Structures are given as structure tokens and as C-alpha cells.
Amino acid sequence: MASGTSESLCGVWGSSGSDVFAVGAYGTILHWNGTTWSTMPSGTTVWLDGVWGSSSNDVLAVGDEGTILHWDGTAWGTMASGTNANLYGVWGSSATNVFAVGDSGTYMAGTIRHWNGTNWDGIGSGTFYGIGTLYGVWGNSANDVFAIGDSGTILHWNGSTWSSLSVGVPDVRLEGAWGSAGNDVFVVGVSGTILHWNGTSWSTVSSGTSQSLSAAWGTSSKDVFAVGDGGTILHWNGTAWTGVSGGSSRSLCGAWGSADEDVFAVGDGGTGFHWDGSSWSGMDSGTLNPLFGVWGSSTNNVFAVGGSGTIRHWNGTSWSWMSSGTISTLHGVWGSSANDVFAVGYSGTIRHWNGTSWSGMSSGTSENLSGVWGTSSTEVFAVGAYGCIRYWNGTGWIGMTSGTTSRLSSVWGNTGNDVFAVGSGGRIIHWDGVSWTQMDSGTTEWLHSVWGNSSNDVFAAGEYGTILHWNGISWSSVWSGTTQDLFSGCRISPDEFLVVGKGGVILRSISPACEAELQPYAVVFSGLGGASNLAVSAAPGCLWEAASEASWITVTSGATGSGDGSVGYKVSMNLDPERTGSIRVAGRRFWIGQKTATQTFNDVASGHIFFPFIEAIFAAGITAGCGDDNYCPEGPVTRAQMAVFLLKAKHGPSYVPPEPTGAFTDVPTSHWAARWIEQLAAESITAGCGLAQFCPDNPVTRAQMAVFLLKAKYSSGYAPPAEAGVFADVPIGHWAGPWIERLAAEGITAGCGTGTYCPDNPVTRGQMAVFLSKTFGF
Structure with missing residues (x-):
């Protein structure tokens, strides 16, 4: 199913087949209505691990930092x-x-919180020492509840006290529980552990797998499912557990993508998968040999290499065999272009593709080579066993002194003078253009892959789910959510990466240069939309980018920043059903919900041509209409009204000009718009209509409006470029020609039709709404 998110999902619960909730990383909450999954604003960015409800209007989600959220049928609180x-x-x-x-x-302590309908510290709450973390809870009734966790812990609640149950698996972490009755309970955990409670004692049940199991659920005592690492799905039929085909449990060894909607993963037994931006699909690679590396110059030119000299080529439609000229296992592949590709492997094998055929290159070593990367056709690095590093200068391969005897598995660089190689024992070495030096990785696990985004944003992945991040100063551990060995990683967009590994593991995550906190976590806008700001809190020197993930949300300022900062954004009007979108900043998501716009004025229905613009200036506080809940969209705009419109649009809805002094003979100080008219003149946006008069009741023409708008937007001294004769009725030399054509160039107007502008026509109130909305961004 297409969930609409790439975040990790950790818990699921539903009241029916058309009312299902899923929760996960960074406050992700999804809802299934029976047809599609949609994102719900959760109001948090913490990791959510569990969800359960008593009904469709009473759902609870729990997560990190003591977070408990409640859904009342309308919103999460x-x-x-x-x-x-x-x-x-x-x-x-x-x-x-x-x-x-x-x-x-x-x-070595776990916590239990109990909700009694009033608060979360009722009977049964407390800290339990000597047991470790508790990961799951399930019950048959209010007086028959099981809590499970580290070191084989199972606690039982009888309605008044918690007691420990002996299960005989002291070193196993238990993660999921489900039962059909009080005497038929299954508990699952790491290393394929499955325990069964018959009402009297616990017994171990053979699962047939060594994969870690994280959750269990069923419909009856003879229909139970357990799921876990490597795509493992097991089914209990009342007698035995058997495997169910899911995606793939084969190890994936190589990954590469041309974009975040075009990613290839390859692995054992010729396994091939393709990601199209919404789902993974299997690919027939045409070989049963294991594939260890993949690289491409484009989505229609991809190379995969593997056992027995296998090289497969993807042309955008199918995989085909290529003659490599070797039977040595090939582990790595990289190219500078479609006609300059290098494949490396056992016994110092290096093969080169020139666009026509593969040929052998003399590497100068017999060591097994595992990784290859370069900056150009004349600067390529190949790494392998016993610290072997070979360097291609465009003429020949020469040896480099690595300073280590560790097996090096992978190499990647930001430039030719900023290269990283990783390998066994947590080894990471760095090339600065002069020499290779050791780096402190903080781990002894074997590192299989290295890739990055910039000199201060580099990742390494390896055994037991290890992922490390380099921020330009030091390496730190990143939680991967798996204990499976990770074999290959790649960047698939400027802020996203993909890692693949043992058991068919595929991880897709954000690759920020650093972490940031966002305030607020989420907001809800009316259907009219609007603008606001998002506060970003980050360490000094932390580089971040802000990007909208919805077409109706626009980042207006602060698209990039360092340390603490602010992101300005605008939400468009919504005439469709309620919707949810987000802005992503440094791996965090800021959620924005929006309701449907409703009609404000009796005479401007939602189908009216000027509806969104009129509603926009109303929402911005620029107008309240013409009276009696009407807007009068066809009515002309007088020069007095124009003064108010312009100054409110320029200075804000709460702006009030100074008291009038009687600057114009036809605008006494008692005139309703006197202060606005005189301020417009004070800002040199207008000098009046002549002879110390303003002509407040005269309609504003479309030509005059062009001048007024641009002077208000930029300044009284603004001078537009010379006209070029864009409109048939505004010839070169027209007094307002440059202003009219500039207004058109900025997309504020397209004229009045058939290549004309109608400069002498009066501006209607509907047209005024368009002019103001587009000029000032409402």
C-alpha cells in the first residue's frame, strides 16, 4: 500500500477496516479511510511507537519523552x-x-503509566527496577494484563498488583504480545523468539526463523501473524508457525538512484528492486549470481556488478547481459560518465567500460578490491583488502599509502582532496590531497559503505545496523532502527538517503547536516490561508534548509540558515476539502493543516472569478466589504477608497495614519478618508489631481492604478523600465506606459483581453482585490 510517507512506522491500530491509524518517526500519524492513507497533524515531532483506541473517537498514541497524544474524533491533543x-x-x-x-x-528499570479516565498516575503506575525497558503491553481484560520487555521480562496485572512471571528466556528482549483469550497469549521477540501462555505456564514455540520479531496480532487462536526484521511475516494456524511471502528477505548489497523517485537496489541471487517514488517493485535482473554494486549515469543507463564477473545493464526497460571479460567477483562500480565506467573486484580486478566494450586494466595489485569512486575520468580511487588503495591518474593505477592493514570496503569523497574510506574494525581514513590519516569513528563494527552530501555531511553504514554521521568535526552514531548488517548507502536527493542490507532491509531517511528543533510543531489555517513564521532552534554552525512538501505551501523567507533562525511561509486559499502538508527543516517536519474556505460575502460566491482574491484581502484585514455582508465586486473604486486600500496593504491592517491637517482643498479634515489621503500624499505616492485637490470621489482608472501600486510596493522614487509597446491600446509614449507594462511583467495583470489593457477604464472593487493580492502577496 502507498502510505504517502517515507518515515518509519512503528505502530498500527484500527476500529474498523475503514478507520485505521499508523504512527511513527518524527510525530508521523497516518489515517486509513478504507481507500487511501492521509497524514494527520500530530502537534509533535517526537518518535511515536504505539497506538491503541477504545473507539474511533478515542485513540491514544505514545512515544518518546513521555509523549501521549489523544484523538477525540476531531483533532490530536x-x-x-x-x-x-x-x-x-x-x-x-x-x-x-x-x-x-x-x-x-x-x-535496568521500566515504567508503567495507567489512565483511569482522569489522569495518568492512577493505580498500577510506577517504576519497576531490575527488569529493563518494557516494550509492549496487551491484556485480555482489566484484571488480566501482560507487560513485556528486556531480559525476558513479563509482568502480569491482576487488577490490584503487578507480578513477575518466569518464562525461562532471561537474555531475550520481548517486543510484541497478542492473545485470543486469557489462556492463549503469544509473545514475540529477538532471534525469532515466540512464547505461548496457556493460562498456567509459558512455553517456547518454534518460529522457524532467527529474525527478530517485533509485533503479533490475530483474529483467533488459529489465525495469528508475527512480523519482524528482513520482511519476516509468520502465520500460526493453530498447530505451527509458517513463513508468509512478503517482499524480499534476500540481503541487498548495493543501492544507487538518479533521483528520489528512481532508485535501484540489488543483492543476493540476482535480486533487483526499483523505487518509483511511491513503492518498491521487483525487477528481473536475468541472473542468479549475487549482485554487490550498482551505479548509473542516468535512469536509462545503469550497471550492476556481482559474482563470477557478472555485469548487467539497465536501458530503462530491461536488464541485459554484458561481457565483462572476467570470471572474478566484482564488488564495486562507479563512472564519471556513460562512457567511462570502472568495476572492481577480487584479485585486483579492474574492468573499464568505454561506451562500447569492457576491457581489463592493470591495477598493480592482487588484493581483493571492494569499492571505487572518483571525481573525473582522470581521478579515481579503488580500495580493498589489507588497506589497499589504488589511484587512477588517467594514465595508470598507482599505489597509495593508506596507513592501515584493515580491509577497506568503500570509498567516497566530496572533492579529490576530501575523500573518505571505511572498512573493518570501524576503520575510517581520510585523504586531504596529501596523505591518508586515521579518524576516530567511535565504533569497532565493520563499516561497509560510505557516502555523503558535502564535506560536513557524510555517512558510513555497517554491521548490526551501524550508521555514523560526520558533521565536519567528529563522527557520531545515528539510530538506524535495525540490527541487520547494512551494506550500501547512497544519496537520492539533496536531503535524503537510502541504505540497504541483510534480510532485505531498506532504510530511507533524511540526511540533515545537523538536528534542529521547530516551534510550533504544527498549525491549522482557515480555508483563506495566510502567512506566518516558524522558529528554528539549532546549534551554532548548524546548516539547514527549509523546503515545502506541498504545492499550496510556499517558503517565503529563511529557505536556508545557520544556527537559530526563522522560516517565513505562506499558505494558499483552499477551496477543496481539508488538507495537510508540511515544511521539512533539517530532518524535521512542521505540519500545516488547512480547512476549506467558506463564503464571506453574500454577493461573492465560491465560483466567482474574484472569490479567492476578495477572500484573501478580507483575511488580511484590508477590507470589510461595502456593507450588509456584501462586497460589491462590480462597483468602482474611488480615489478615497484607493488610499485606504493601498496604505492598509502596505503597512498592515492595524495601521492608522496621523491626524489630517487639510492638505487638499476638496478633502476637509472631517472627511472620512482625510487622514489616509494625506498620508498617501506624504509618502509621495500621489500629488492629487491638480490645483491642490485630490478628487476623492472620482473613480480610479486602470492606468492610475498601475502607478499607485508600484509606488506603494517599491517607493515613491521608483522608476520602471521604458515601455516596449506590449498592449495595443497603450502606445509607446503613453504617460503610464512604463508603469502598465511593468505591472504586466510582474504578473500582476494580463490586461483586459485581446492584447489590450483598457487604461482609461475605472477599476472595479473585484479587480482591486486582484491587484492588491498579487502586488502584496495576500
Whole structure:
């Protein structure tokens, strides 16, 4: 199913087949209505791990930092949990009897919170020492509840106290539980562990897998599913557990993409997958040999290399065999162009593609080579066993002193003078253009892949789900959410990367140069839209970018920043059903919800040509209409009205000009618009209509409006470029020609039709709304 998100999803619950909630990373909450998944504003960016509800209007989601959210059928709200502990599981017997479990922030201690319908510190709450973190909770009734976690812990609630149950698996982490009755409960955990409770004692059940299992659910005692790492899906038929085909459990060894909607992953047994931006689909690579590396110059020119000298080529339609000229296993592939590709492998093998055929190159080594990367056709690095590094200068391969005997698995660089190589024992070395030096990785795990975005945004991945990040100063560990070995990573867009590994693991995540906190976490706009700002809190030197993820949300300022900053954004009017979008900043999402616009004025229905513009200036506080809940869109705009419109648009809806002094003979100080008219003159936007008069009741012409708008937008001294004769009725030499053509060049007007502008026509109130909205960005 297409979920509409790339974030990790950790929990799911539904009241029916058309009312399902899924929660996950960075405050992600999705809702299934029976047809599609849609994003819900959660109001938080913390990781959410569990979700459960008593009904469609009473749903709870729990997560990091003691977060508990409540859905009342209309919106998600925050609940005071009484703890800062990370919460991983939630279950209840009713709306007034709910348990949430997690860690306690204290070594070898777990926490349980209980909701009694009023608060989260009711009977059954507390910290439990000596048991480790609790990951799951499930019950048969209010007096028969099981909480599970680290070190084989299973706690049981009998309605008054929690007690520990002996299960005989002291070193196993238990993560998921489900039962059909109080005497038929399954608990699943790491290394394929499945336990069964018959009402009296626990017994171990053979799962047939060594993959870690994280969740269980069923419909009856003979229809239970358990899921876990590597795409593992098991089914219990009442007698035995058997595997169910999901995606792929084969290890994936190589990944490459031309864009975030065009990604290839290859692996064991010739496994090939393609990501089209919404889903993964299997590809027939045409070989059963394992594939270890993949690279392409474009979406229609991709090379995959592997065992026994295998090289497969993708032309955009199908994979085909290529004659490599070797039977040596090939582990890495990279090119500077479609006609300059290098493949490296065992016994120092290096093959080169010139656009026509593959040929052998003398590498000068017999060591196994695992990775290859370069900056151009005359600067290529190949790395391998015993610290071997070979360098191609366009003429021949020469040896480099690496300073290590570790096996090097992968190489990547930002430039030719900023190159990273990673390998066994957590080894990371760096080339500065002069020499290779050791770096402190902080790990001893084997690192299989290195890739990056810039000199201060580099990633390495390896054994047991290890992911490290280089920020330009030091390497730090990044939580991957898996314990599977990771073999290859690549950047698929400026701020996203993909990692693949053992058991068919595919991770897709954001690659920020640093972390940032956003305030607020989420907002809801009316259907009229509007503009606001988002505060970004980040460490000094933290570089971040802000990008809209919805066409109706525009970042207006602060698209990039360093350290603390602010992002300005604008939300367009919404005439469609309620919608949700987001702005992504440094790996965080700021959620924006928007309602549907409703009609404000009796005489401007939603189908009116000027409806969005009139509603926009109303929302901005520029106009309240012409009286009796009408706007009078066809009515002319007088020069007095124009003065008010322009100054409110320029200075804001709360702006009030100074008291009038009687600057114009036909505008006494008692005139309703006197202060606005005199301020317009004070700002040199107008000098009046002549002879110390302003002509307040005269209609404003379209030619005059062009001058007024541009002077108000820029300044009284603004002078537009010379006219070129764009409109048939505004000849070169027309007094307002340059102003009219500039207004058109800025997209504020397209004229009045058939290549004309109608400069002497009066401006209607509807047209005025368009002019103001487009000029000032309402």
C-alpha cells in the first residue's frame, strides 16, 4: 500500500477496516479511510511507537519523552503523562482503563503509566527496577494484563498488583504480545523468539526463523501473524508457525538512484528492486549470481556488478547481459560518465567500460578490491583488502599509502582532496590531497559503505545496523532502527538517503547536516490561508534548509540558515476539502493543516472569478466589504477608497495614519478618508489631481492604478523600465506606459483581453482585490 510517507512506522491500530491509524518517526500519524492513507497533524515531532483506541473517537498514541497524544474524533491533543520516559506500547480494556509502558531513564528499570479516565498516575503506575525497558503491553481484560520487555521480562496485572512471571528466556528482549483469550497469549521477540501462555505456564514455540520479531496480532487462536526484521511475516494456524511471502528477505548489497523517485537496489541471487517514488517493485535482473554494486549515469543507463564477473545493464526497460571479460567477483562500480565506467573486484580486478566494450586494466595489485569512486575520468580511487588503495591518474593505477592493514570496503569523497574510506574494525581514513590519516569513528563494527552530501555531511553504514554521521568535526552514531548488517548507502536527493542490507532491509531517511528543533510543531489555517513564521532552534554552525512538501505551501523567507533562525511561509486559499502538508527543516517536519474556505460575502460566491482574491484581502484585514455582508465586486473604486486600500496593504491592517491637517482643498479634515489621503500624499505616492485637490470621489482608472501600486510596493522614487509597446491600446509614449507594462511583467495583470489593457477604464472593487493580492502577496 502507498502510505504517502517515507518515515518509519512503528505502530498500527484500527476500529474498523475503514478507520485505521499508523504512527511513527518524527510525530508521523497516518489515517486509513478504507481507500487511501492521509497524514494527520500530530502537534509533535517526537518518535511515536504505539497506538491503541477504545473507539474511533478515542485513540491514544505514545512515544518518546513521555509523549501521549489523544484523538477525540476531531483533532490530536497532548495529555500530561507524568513522565519523561520513552513510551513504547499502549493498550486498554476501556476508555477509562489504559496502560502505557516504556523505559524510565534509569538503568535496568521500566515504567508503567495507567489512565483511569482522569489522569495518568492512577493505580498500577510506577517504576519497576531490575527488569529493563518494557516494550509492549496487551491484556485480555482489566484484571488480566501482560507487560513485556528486556531480559525476558513479563509482568502480569491482576487488577490490584503487578507480578513477575518466569518464562525461562532471561537474555531475550520481548517486543510484541497478542492473545485470543486469557489462556492463549503469544509473545514475540529477538532471534525469532515466540512464547505461548496457556493460562498456567509459558512455553517456547518454534518460529522457524532467527529474525527478530517485533509485533503479533490475530483474529483467533488459529489465525495469528508475527512480523519482524528482513520482511519476516509468520502465520500460526493453530498447530505451527509458517513463513508468509512478503517482499524480499534476500540481503541487498548495493543501492544507487538518479533521483528520489528512481532508485535501484540489488543483492543476493540476482535480486533487483526499483523505487518509483511511491513503492518498491521487483525487477528481473536475468541472473542468479549475487549482485554487490550498482551505479548509473542516468535512469536509462545503469550497471550492476556481482559474482563470477557478472555485469548487467539497465536501458530503462530491461536488464541485459554484458561481457565483462572476467570470471572474478566484482564488488564495486562507479563512472564519471556513460562512457567511462570502472568495476572492481577480487584479485585486483579492474574492468573499464568505454561506451562500447569492457576491457581489463592493470591495477598493480592482487588484493581483493571492494569499492571505487572518483571525481573525473582522470581521478579515481579503488580500495580493498589489507588497506589497499589504488589511484587512477588517467594514465595508470598507482599505489597509495593508506596507513592501515584493515580491509577497506568503500570509498567516497566530496572533492579529490576530501575523500573518505571505511572498512573493518570501524576503520575510517581520510585523504586531504596529501596523505591518508586515521579518524576516530567511535565504533569497532565493520563499516561497509560510505557516502555523503558535502564535506560536513557524510555517512558510513555497517554491521548490526551501524550508521555514523560526520558533521565536519567528529563522527557520531545515528539510530538506524535495525540490527541487520547494512551494506550500501547512497544519496537520492539533496536531503535524503537510502541504505540497504541483510534480510532485505531498506532504510530511507533524511540526511540533515545537523538536528534542529521547530516551534510550533504544527498549525491549522482557515480555508483563506495566510502567512506566518516558524522558529528554528539549532546549534551554532548548524546548516539547514527549509523546503515545502506541498504545492499550496510556499517558503517565503529563511529557505536556508545557520544556527537559530526563522522560516517565513505562506499558505494558499483552499477551496477543496481539508488538507495537510508540511515544511521539512533539517530532518524535521512542521505540519500545516488547512480547512476549506467558506463564503464571506453574500454577493461573492465560491465560483466567482474574484472569490479567492476578495477572500484573501478580507483575511488580511484590508477590507470589510461595502456593507450588509456584501462586497460589491462590480462597483468602482474611488480615489478615497484607493488610499485606504493601498496604505492598509502596505503597512498592515492595524495601521492608522496621523491626524489630517487639510492638505487638499476638496478633502476637509472631517472627511472620512482625510487622514489616509494625506498620508498617501506624504509618502509621495500621489500629488492629487491638480490645483491642490485630490478628487476623492472620482473613480480610479486602470492606468492610475498601475502607478499607485508600484509606488506603494517599491517607493515613491521608483522608476520602471521604458515601455516596449506590449498592449495595443497603450502606445509607446503613453504617460503610464512604463508603469502598465511593468505591472504586466510582474504578473500582476494580463490586461483586459485581446492584447489590450483598457487604461482609461475605472477599476472595479473585484479587480482591486486582484491587484492588491498579487502586488502584496495576500
